[in-house]
Every structure is written in C-alpha cells, then in structure tokens.
Amino acid sequence: MGVTQADVARLAGVSQRTVSNVINNFPHVSAELAARVNDAVEQLGYSPSQAARSLRSGRSRVLQLVIPELDVPYFAELARGVVKHAEEQGFGVMIRQTLGDPRREQDALEGSAAEYAEGTILSAVGPVERLARQSATRPPLVLIGERSGAGVADHIGIDDVAAASAATTHLIAAGRRRIAFIGADPANSLRMAEMRHRGYRDALRAAGRSVDDALVVQTASYHRADGAAAMESLLRAGRAPDAVFCATDLLALGALRSVRRAGLAVPDDIAVIGFDGLEEGEYSAPALSTVAPDKQGIATMAVDTLLARIEARTQGAAQPQPRDIVIPFSLVVRESSGLAR
Amino acid sequence: MGVTQADVARLAGVSQRTVSNVINNFPHVSAELAARVNDAVEQLGYSPSQAARSLRSGRSRVLQLVIPELDVPYFAELARGVVKHAEEQGFGVMIRQTLGDPRREQDALEGSAAEYAEGTILSAVGPVERLARQSATRPPLVLIGERSGAGVADHIGIDDVAAASAATTHLIAAGRRRIAFIGADPANSLRMAEMRHRGYRDALRAAGRSVDDALVVQTASYHRADGAAAMESLLRAGRAPDAVFCATDLLALGALRSVRRAGLAVPDDIAVIGFDGLEEGEYSAPALSTVAPDKQGIATMAVDTLLARIEARTQGAAQPQPRDIVIPFSLVVRESSGLAR
DNA sequence: TTGTACGCGTTATCAT
DNA sequence: ATGATAACGCGTACAA
Numbered sequence: 001m002g003v004t005q006a007d008v009a010r011l012a013g014v015s016q017r018t019v020s021n022v023i024n025n026f027p028h029v030s031a032e033l034a035a036r037v038n039d040a041v042e043q044l045g046y047s048p049s050q051a052a053r054s055l056r057s058g059r060s061r062v063l064q065l066v067i068p069e070l071d072v073p074y075f076a077e078l079a080r081g082v083v084k085h086a087e088e089q090g091f092g093v094m095i096r097q098t099l100g101d102p103r104r105e106q107d108a109l110e111g112s113a114a115e116y117a118e119g120t121i122l123s124a125v126g127p128v129e130r131l132a133r134q135s136a137t138r139p140p141l142v143l144i145g146e147r148s149g150a151g152v153a154d155h156i157g158i159d160d161v162a163a164a165s166a167a168t169t170h171l172i173a174a175g176r177r178r179i180a181f182i183g184a185d186p187a188n189s190l191r192m193a194e195m196r197h198r199g200y201r202d203a204l205r206a207a208g209r210s211v212d213d214a215l216v217v218q219t220a221s222y223h224r225a226d227g228a229a230a231m232e233s234l235l236r237a238g239r240a241p242d243a244v245f246c247a248t249d250l251l252a253l254g255a256l257r258s259v260r261r262a263g264l265a266v267p268d269d270i271a272v273i274g275f276d277g278l279e280e281g282e283y284s285a286p287a288l289s290t291v292a293p294d295k296q297g298i299a300t301m302a303v304d305t306l307l308a309r310i311e312a313r314t315q316g317a318a319q320p321q322p323r324d325i326v327i328p329f330s331l332v333v334r335e336s337s338g339l340a341r
Numbered sequence: 342m343g344v345t346q347a348d349v350a351r352l353a354g355v356s357q358r359t360v361s362n363v364i365n366n367f368p369h370v371s372a373e374l375a376a377r378v379n380d381a382v383e384q385l386g387y388s389p390s391q392a393a394r395s396l397r398s399g400r401s402r403v404l405q406l407v408i409p410e411l412d413v414p415y416f417a418e419l420a421r422g423v424v425k426h427a428e429e430q431g432f433g434v435m436i437r438q439t440l441g442d443p444r445r446e447q448d449a450l451e452g453s454a455a456e457y458a459e460g461t462i463l464s465a466v467g468p469v470e471r472l473a474r475q476s477a478t479r480p481p482l483v484l485i486g487e488r489s490g491a492g493v494a495d496h497i498g499i500d501d502v503a504a505a506s507a508a509t510t511h512l513i514a515a516g517r518r519r520i521a522f523i524g525a526d527p528a529n530s531l532r533m534a535e536m537r538h539r540g541y542r543d544a545l546r547a548a549g550r551s552v553d554d555a556l557v558v559q560t561a562s563y564h565r566a567d568g569a570a571a572m573e574s575l576l577r578a579g580r581a582p583d584a585v586f587c588a589t590d591l592l593a594l595g596a597l598r599s600v601r602r603a604g605l606a607v608p609d610d611i612a613v614i615g616f617d618g619l620e621e622g623e624y625s626a627p628a629l630s631t632v633a634p635d636k637q638g639i640a641t642m643a644v645d646t647l648l649a650r651i652e653a654r655t656q657g658a659a660q661p662q663p664r665d666i667v668i669p670f671s672l673v674v675r676e677s678s679g680l681a682r
Numbered sequence: 683t684t685g686t687a688c689g690c691g692t693t694a695t696c697a698t
Numbered sequence: 699a700t701g702a703t704a705a706c707g708c709g710t711a712c713a714a
Contacts, residue, residue, distance in 0.1 A: 004707055015685045020709060028683055038360050050456040051395035052707035055690050060392065062435070062457070070424060076417040083411060083438045092454050094403070094435050113433050115391040116403070224624050257624050262366045283598050285626035344692055356701045361693060396706050418714055537683035 003044045012040035023048060035147045059314070063306065064117035066096045066108040072223070072250065072274045074295075075123065078105060078144070081299025082121060086192065089307060091118075100221075102126040109138065114159050119306045125190060140309035142302050147324065154322050156302045158293040158329045160192055164199025166331050167245050167291045172207045176243035176271055179204065180215040182230040183222065183247025187230075196247045196275065215241055221252065227254025235262050242270055242338070248279050249274035249290055256284060256336065271337040277330075284337030291309060293329045294304055301325055343384045353381035364389060393444045396413040400655070404647060405458035407437045409466050413564070413591065415617045415636070416464065419485070422640025423462060430648060432459075441562075443467040450479065460647045466531060481650035483643050487532050492663045495650065499634040499670045501533055505540025506547075507672050508586050508614045508632045513680060517584035517612055520545065521556040523571040523596060524563065524588025535586045537616065556582055559594065570593025576603050583611055586680070590615035590622050590631055597625060597677065598621045612678040618671075627676030634670045642666055 005023070009016040014033060019030050040046075044180040054060040063086050067075045083093045094117060099106035103122055108114060119140040126146075140154075147155040171179050181200045185193035201211050217234060220228035227246055236239060237256065246252035252274030259266050266272055266286055273280060277292020305325065312319055346364070350357040355374060361500050363378040381387070395401045399678055404427050408416045424434045435458055439445040449455060460481040467487075477561055481495075488496040512520050522541045526534035526543055544554050560567035560577060575582060576599065589592035593615030600607050607613050615622060616635020646666065655661055 006707080017685060017710085018683090018709085021684085024709080030683070033684085047451075047456055049396065049707050050453065051392055051401065052690090053709080055390065055392040055396050055692085055706090056710090058690080058709045060457075070411075070421040071414065071417040072665070073412065073417070075416070076412040076414070079436075080411040080438065083436055084440070087438070092435050092457065094433050095420075096433070097421065097428070100427075110388075112388055112391065115388055116401075116433065151621055224620065228624075255626050257626070260626055275439055279565065280621055283569075283594050283625075285598070285601055347691080357691095358693090358701060358703095359699085362700085365693085371699065374699085392708090394693080396708090397692040397694085399706080492685050661683090 003046045004049070005046070007044055008037065008040045008046050011044060012036045024333050040235070060118055061090055062092045062094055063303070064094045064096060064108065064114065064116050064120040066098060066105060066120060066122045066124075068098050068100050068123065070095065070097055073253060073278045073280055074248065074250075077278070077295050078123070078299055080298045082303055085182035085300045085303045089303065091303075091307070098125065100125045109141070112138070121302045121306060127191075140306055142306045142309070144298055144302050145227075151322050151324070154305050155324045156298050156305060156327060158298075158327050159232055160195035161199040161202065163275065163291045163293070163329045164196040164245070164247075165203040166199075166329075167275065168200045168203035169207070170205065170289070170331055170333065171243040171245060171271055171273060171337060174243070174271060178212070178215060178239070178241040179209075179243040179245060180217065181245050181247070182217050182219060182232055182234070183251050184216050184218045184226060186218045186220075193197065200245055221263075222248045222250055224250050224257075227251030228258045229254070231255035231258035232262075235259075235264075240264075240270065244270060244272050247273045248303055249276040249278040249288060252290070252336075253284055253289055255281065256286075256288065258274035260285075266336050267338045273337045277332060281334065284336075286338075289334045289337035290332050291329055292332045294327050297327045301327060344385045345390070348385055349378065349381045349387050354375045354384060355537045367451070369432075396441045401457055401459055402431055403435055403458050404621060404644070405435045405437060405449065405455065405461040407439060407446060407461060407463045409439050409441050409464065411436065411438055411572055414619045415589065415591075416620055418619070418636050419640055420466070423644055425645045426641045430590070430644065432644075432648070439466065441466045443605045450482070455480070462643045462647055468532075481654060482619045483647045483650070485639055485643050485659035488665065492665070495646050495663050496665045497639050497668060498666075499639075501536035502540040502543065503539040504616065504632045504634070505588075507670075508543040508616065509544035510548070511630070511672055511674065512584040512586060512614060512678060513544065513550070514611055515584070515612060519556060519580070519582040520550075520573055520586060521551070521558065521576075522586050522588075523558050523560060523568060523592050525557050525559045526562070527559045529611075534588060538667050541586055558639050560588075563589045563591055565591050565595035565598075568592030569599045570595075572596035572599035573603075576600075577604075581605075581611065585611060585613050587613065587615045590617040590619040590629060593631070593677075594625055594627055596622065597627075597629065599602040601626075607677050607680045614678045618673060622675065625677075627679075630678035631673050632670055633673045635668050638649045638668045642668060 005016045005019045019037055022034050065082050084095045096108045099309045121142045123145040143153050143155040164276040184197050204211050219230050243255045246255055252272050259270050275291045277290050281288030281290050346357045346360045346534045350360045360378055363375050406423050427434045437449045462483045464486040484494050485497040525538050545552050558571045560571050587596055593613050600611050614630040618631050622629030622631050
C-alpha cells in the first residue's frame with residue numbers, strides 16, 4: 001500500500017514504463033536494468049496494486065464459488081478441489097455461502113460483489129432458470145449440482161438418476177426386500193432430490209418390485225440430524241425396512257445412528273447406503289457404503305470449463321452452446337450394505 | 342461489464358457525478374433525479390466496477406482467509422463462521438489453501454494475490470515469526486491457531502494447554518490408569534501440538550501420575566488415517582492403554598475405528614476423547630467425547646479484530662498493541678469416555 | 683531497448 | 699443540488 005511503480009522508478013533511476021516491464025517480465029529488458037529495478041522493488045517492498053491492474057486489464061484473476069454450506073463435507077471437499085485447481089491456474093477463489101437462501105444465490109450473481117470475479121461456479125439449492133438468465137452480459141456461469149433445464153449455462157455433474165439406481169440395484173442384488181428411501185424433497189425444489197428419488201423408483205421397477213410410498217420419507221434438509229429423524233420415523237411406523245438408500249451420506253450417517261440406538265444391527269437387520277463418497281463414511285461404524293461422484297473431477301472440470309468461457313469471452317470469440325458435462329461415479333461397497341446373514 | 346456510469350448518465354440526462362451520488366446514496370439528491378437514474382441503471386443493467394471503485398477508494402471490502410485444508414472439518418466449520426460473519430459486515434472472503442506448505446503461507450501474505458484483500462486471517466502450520474514480520478507496511482494480519490511468540494500480530498484462540506489438561510483430567514477422574522496421547526508432533530513445528538501435549542503432561546503430573554512416554558505417539562498429520570495408525574501401534578505395543586486423549590477429533594475418530602477393529606470396546610476397554618468439538622463426533626459409534634473450542638466465537642472475533650485493525654489503519658489512528666484474545670472452550674462428555682464398567 | 687502520454691471507471695474536490 | 703475535472707496506479711500505443 002502506498003508505494004507505487006513511480007516510486008520504484010524514481011529510486012531505480014528509470015522510467016515507470018521500465019518498472020512495469022520488469023514486473024510483467026517483458027522480453028526486452030537489459031539484465032542490468034532489471035536488476036536495478038528488482039533491487040528497488042525489494043528495498044521499497046513494492047507490490048503491484050491489484051485494483052489498478054485489474055481496472056487496466058479488465059481481468060481480476062478471481063473466481064467466485066457459490067455453495068450452500070462450507071462445512072457440509074460434500075461442499076467442503078468440492079471447495080477444496082476448486083480452490084486447489086484454480087490456484088494452480090493462477091486464480092484466487094472468493095467463496096460465498098448461501099445457507100440455502102435463494103436470495104443469496106441471486107445476490108451472488110447480480111449483486112455488486114459479483115463484479116469482482118471473472119466468473120462463477122454455482123451450486124444452487126433452488127431452481128436456476130431465473131438465475132442463469134442474464135448470462136449474455138454477465139460474467140460466465142458454470143453450474144454444479146442443480147442444472148438449468150434450458151441449457152442456459154454449462155453444467156458439470158454426475159448422472160444422479162443412474163447413480164441412485166445403481167445404489168438401489170445393489171441393495172436389491174444383496175437380497176433386500178423392503179428398501180426405503182430417505183431424502184425426498186417435499187417442496188420438490190431440488191431437482192437433485194427428485195432425480196435420486198427417480199433413480200430409486202426406476203431400479204425398483206426394473207427389478208419388478210412395487211414402489212411402496214410408505215417407505216419413502218421426506219427430509220427438510222440433508223444433514224445428519226435429518227437422517228436420524230427420518231430413520232426414527234421409519235422404525236416407528238410399523239414394519240421396518242430391511243434396507244435404506246439415503247440421498248446423501250450425511251443423511252445415511254444420521255440414519256446409522258438411529259438404527260444403532262434402536263438396538264438393531266447394520267447391515268444384518270437393515271442395510272444402509274448413502275450418496276456422496278465422503279471420507280467420513282470410511283470411519284463410521286459400520287463403514288458406510290455409498291455412491292461416490294468423482295468430486296475432484298467435478299471441481300477440476302468446473303474450473304476448466306469456466307476458464308475456457310472466460311478465455312473465449314476476453315478473446316471475443318463466439319461462445320459455443322452451453323454444455324452438460326457428465327462426470328463418472330462409482331459404487332463403493334463397504335460394510336453397511338454387506339450381504340445379510 | 343462494459344456499461345459505465347457515463348452511459349447511465351447519458352441515458353438519464355444527468356452528469357456522471359449525479360449517478361455516482363445515487364449509487365452511493367448520497368444525502369442530497371432530488372427524488373425525481375434519483376428515480377431517473379435508477380431507471381437508467383435498471384435499463385442498462387449497470388453495475389459498478391469493483392476494480393475502479395477499489396482503485397479509487399483504496400478499499401476492496403475483501404478479506405483473505407488462509408487455512409491448511411478446506412475439507413478438514415475443523416477448518417470447514419471455522420471457514421463457515423468467517424465467511425458468514427464477514428458477509429454480514431459487508432466483506433467477501435477469498436480463501437487460500439496452504440495444504441500445510443509454509444511457502445504457500447508465505448506467498449499468501451506476500452504474493453501479489455495478497456494485495457486484493459484488506460487484511461488476512463491466517464491459520465498457520467509452521468512458525469509464524471517470520472511470516473508476521475512485515476506487519477508495518479502490509480495489510481493487517483490476525484492469527485488463529487498458531488500464535489506468534491513475539492506479539493507481532495493479533496491472535497485469537499483458546500488456551501490449548503488448559504483444554505488439553507481438562508480432557509486429560511476428565512479421563513483421570515473417570516478412573517483411567519494408563520492414559521495415552523496421540524498427536525505429538527515429531528518436527529515440533531506446530532506449537533499447537535506441543536501445547537496440547539504439555540496440557541496432557543501437566544494434568545498427569547497434577548494428579549500425581551508419572552508420564553510414560555511409551556504412551557505418547559507421534560503422528561505425521563492430523564487426519565483420521567493418522568489416528569487409526571497411531572492407535573494400531575499402541576495396541577500392538579504390548580500393554581494397551583485404557584484411555585486415549587487425541588489432539589484432534591479426526592485423530593480420535595480414526596483411533597475409534599482401530600479399537601473397534603481390534604475387537605475392543607469403547608469406552609469399556611479404552612476410553613477416547615478428542616479435541617475440536619466436531620459435529621461428526623456426535624454421530625460416531627460411540628459418540629465421541631471432546632474438548633470443544635467455541636469455533637463460531639473464534640471466527641467472529643477474528644473477523645471483528647481484523648476489521649477493527651483495518652478501520653484504525655484507514656483512519657490513520659495509532660495501532661494498539663497486538664492482542665491475544667482467548668476464547669472459551671467446553672468439555673463435551675459423550676459416550677466414548679463414559680465411566681468404565 | 684526505453685521514455686512519454688493517455689485512459690481504464692470511480693470517487694471527491696471545487697465551483698456553480 | 700448538480701456539473702466539470704482531477705486523481706487513484708497501472709499497462710501499453712507511440713515515439714525516440
């Protein structure tokens with residue numbers, strides 16, 4: 001703060017232009033001058049003003065990541081990957097936390113804060129159609145998780161229906177008869193919930209099973225406590241299921257605790273499988289089976305896609321159609337869905 | 342992007358100055374003009390350039406949070422609190438991830454990226470003396486976790502020694518005789534590890550117990566896997582402990598799994614207590630006892646302290662001496678350290 | 683190879 | 699209450 005290129009130039013006895021050249025290591029600078037400038041920089045503790053640089057160049061080298069909650073492990077792992085990869089590409093990451101509030105999502109995209117970033121990676125909790133509308137003039141937007149129906153923005157994610165179906169099919173193959181689903185969304189606002197629910201139903205039908213809606217329980221949110229409460233209600237409601245597919249690992253971890261407290265055994269009495277591939281599930285008792293999206297892949301691809309958009313934009317190139325990039329997932333069978341005795 | 346105050350002024354038929362006044366809702370603007378300007382803003386989809394604003398005002402309203410790993414739950418919870426509180430104060434948060442690399446810490450403070458932020462909250466993994474040195478000319482720095490010995494920067498944190506002592510004393514009071522400690526730092530680079538280790542020893546001595554170094558195991562890091570490995574080595578090494586205090590909850594969660602896999606029971610055979618107060622510990626089997634720092638308190642206080650420094654700096658006020666603010670912790674007794682039968 | 687001069691979009695000082 | 703104008707620090711076209 002305070003010390004400018006002009007100060008450095010004065011001390012080094014060169015023009016400001018030369019200082020700028022040295023800073024941005026421009027090809028044609030005599031080694032001697034460069035040394036003198038670097039000395040002066042060192043001596044004054046000069047560091048370039050990002051604000052001026054950004055105003056001048058129109059580039060901030062900052063990305064914005066908008067997620068619901070930083071301490072939900074799935075988002076934390078995602079954020080780790082995004083920050084890491086962005087830094088490797090020379091970009092910083094501003095993180096905004098919506099806490100599930102659609103107004104905050106809106107504000108993150110339209111508010112003045114948005115102007116810092118050259119682009120946004122958004123994991124929305126609500127419908128994204130409205131949000132993504134102004135993409136023409138706004139900085140590029142890449143969606144993860146919820147996708148926009150209209151193909152109005154790039155989307156990176158896994159095939160939720162197929163993944164949910166794989167989890168359910170695994171339970172069926174393990175010989176389970178009464179397979180419950182925890183995590184349906186009452187408001188139907190999350191397409192994610194809808195898709196995982198659909199995958200569950202699809203798998204059941206494909207196996208010739210009927211779908212028993214008494215075994216489908218809605219949750220207000222996707223935290224451990226919701227899973228615990230949902231499982232309790234399932235256990236209270238007469239005939240208990242012999243397997244449960246939870247829409248997130250956190251729900252599953254909560255469910256695990258409720259089963260345990262009810263004095264039942266996992267997987268002997270009830271098999272449990274989650275969704276997210278959290279490391280936490282490797283250490284639960286029993287270790288949690290799960291459907292694991294390639295989170296690092298999602299993070300990397302989201303950053304790369306966004307950077308490509310930004311690049312094209314600054315080049316004034318024609319923007320290709322928004323793409324929907326599907327990232328692979330894997331079924332991770334651990335203890336909680338082992339074959340029943 | 343592209344549309345400036347001048348464009349808005351032209352459309353509204355006023356001077357650019359008036360537009361600026363309306364944007365920053367300056368007191369003296371006729372309601373009629375303001376409406377016209379706002380219309381034009383709406384119509385053009387104008388939003389102010391943060392770069393220009395920041396260059397002009399010298400303020401970016403951005404804070405920098407530097408932590409080792411975003412997906413370590415302790416840091417994730419901390420980051421949540423910091424981002425939340427900073428946003429409430431009108432500040433965005435750039436997150437940098439050091440992955441435990443001291444060079445990245447250095448770079449976060451000195452590199453050009455640092456210039457974006459008006460101040461930095463740093464959770465260091467290495468010695469901070471060097472890092473904090475240049476505080477005179479650099480933006481303000483607030484330390485969380487590791488503290489600098491010299492009182493060269495503000496520090497927010499709990500009393501690690503007292504907290505570790507409380508955990509150990511709890512184990513002693515529960516009748517445990519052979520209490521192990523997991524998490525000592527071989528390189529001794531983390532003062533945190535040293536302090537928690539010291540608290541453990543202090544409590545033992547205060548109870549008239551001898552300290553058996555065979556029960557102290559070092560870990561390379563503070564993740565679940567390290568805790569699991571450490572516990573295994575403890576179980577392999579002859580006489581097993583009947584209690585373990587782990588320097589972090591993650592270590593404890595790993596230890597829990599190793600005990601389970603060895604066919605032993607927690608807390609009957611071995612009591613376990615961790616450190617961090619993670620929500621994850623409420624759902625482990627058994628639920629994990631822990632020492633819980635007031636994480637939201639740390640986050641809030643770190644932001645407030647940093648903001649106060651920034652304020653004083655922009656006011657040109659004299660900077661008070663760096664403070665060391667101690668945040669309370671609480672002992673959370675859950676199942677894993679219940680009384681042995 | 684290096685110096686001079688201008689403009690990026692804002693805010694703020696000085697008049698009116 | 700509003701309009702002209704300077705300056706924030708940097709990058710670069712143009713000139714030398």
